[in-house]
Amino acid sequence: MDINVRTKRDEDKFCQDGYFYIFDRFSVDKSRKFWRCERKKDCKARLHTDAVTSNVEKIVDVYSHDSNAARVEVLKTITALKRRATESNEGTSQLIINCVQNLSQAAQGQLPPLPAIRKLERRQRVRVQAPPPIPASLEHLIIPADL
Numbered sequence: 001m002d003i004n005v006r007t008k009r010d011e012d013k014f015c016q017d018g019y020f021y022i023f024d025r026f027s028v029d030k031s032r033k034f035w036r037c038e039r040k041k042d043c044k045a046r047l048h049t050d051a052v053t054s055n056v057e058k059i060v061d062v063y064s065h066d067s068n069a070a071r072v073e074v075l076k077t078i079t080a081l082k083r084r085a086t087e088s089n090e091g092t093s094q095l096i097i098n099c100v101q102n103l104s105q106a107a108q109g110q111l112p113p114l115p116a117i118r119k120l121e122r123r124q125r126v127r128v129q130a131p132p133p134i135p136a137s138l139e140h141l142i143i144p145a146d147l
Contacts, residue, residue: 005075006082013038013075014047016056018067020075021047032057039065070106077103077111078120085124092121 005013007022014021014035021035024046033051037043046060081099088095096117100108111117135141 005072005079014049014054015072016047016059018069018072019045019063020072021045026051037063070104070110073103073107074110077107078117081117081121082124085121086128092118095121 005015005020007013012023014023020038022038022040024034024036026033031051033049033054035047035049037045043064044061045063047056048058048060049056077099081095084090084095084099090098096114100111103111112120
């Protein structure tokens with residue numbers, strides 16, 4: 001993949017020439033991945049990649065919209081921010097500053113508002129530290145040894 005970007009539902013996005021594709025399905029023999037344009041209501045563009053190497057094999061249909069390089073940069077930064085939120089112990093403000101400081105001016109203009117970025121970071125940390133689900137029965141109850 002060109003750029004490792006994740007969707008809001010934590011699925012892969014494929015970026016090719018400034019356009020984003022969302023995984024649609026595998027081929028019957030599972031050798032190819034079929035991707036559709038993220039703006040599926042407006043655009044019929046599709047992409048076929050090798051399932052193992054993610055090399056582009058075929059581009060189907062043309063785009064009905066323009067690409068946006070600043071948006072690519074923003075989504076890459078937000079994905080990096082989410083990853084760093086789970087891996088580091090940096091404070092919220094420091095984490096945001098470190099992730100946003102190298103953005104172009106065009107990308108900075110497309111960033112969500114600061115309170116939204118803070119909330120996004122907080123949600124990511126809570127998701128990682130969330131308690132386990134309530135067990136359905138005593139057989140499913142697992143008590144960690146360190147308690």
